[in-house]
Amino acid sequence: MIEAVAERLEGAPRQLRRRWSDELKAQxxxxxxxxxxxxSAIAHRIGIHPSQLFAWRRNARTDASPQRSAGAGASVRAAVAVVEIW
Structure with missing residues (x-):
């Protein structure tokens, strides 16, 4: 059974193997x-598995590390908070 999600984000691809834009991922x-x-709720609304969104978050945090140069993911990096534990 396939469930249709009525409230997909604008720009969500419709083909079998989906290619998500960097802007949509950043949003x-x-x-x-x-x-x-x-x-989980955000992933369900977009129409993806929650593990995919967790992976995007993990990748955004990795991209925000100081070793990486500024680039395409700058809008995502701005949203990442850093917590230092002493």
Whole structure:
């Protein structure tokens, strides 16, 4: 059984193997990083598995490390918070 999701984000691809734009990923990651946000609910609304959104978040945090140069993911990097534990 295939379920149709009526409230997909604008620009969500419709083919079998989906290719998500960097802008759409950045928007979803920024929303998922908000305090109190439900990654599962956001993923369901977009039409992806929650593990995919968790992977995008992990990749955004990796890209935000100081060793990486500024580039295409700058909008995602701006949304990442750094927590230092002493």
């Amino acid at each position: 979803a990651v920024a929303e998922a990083l908000e305090p109190g946000a439900s990654v």
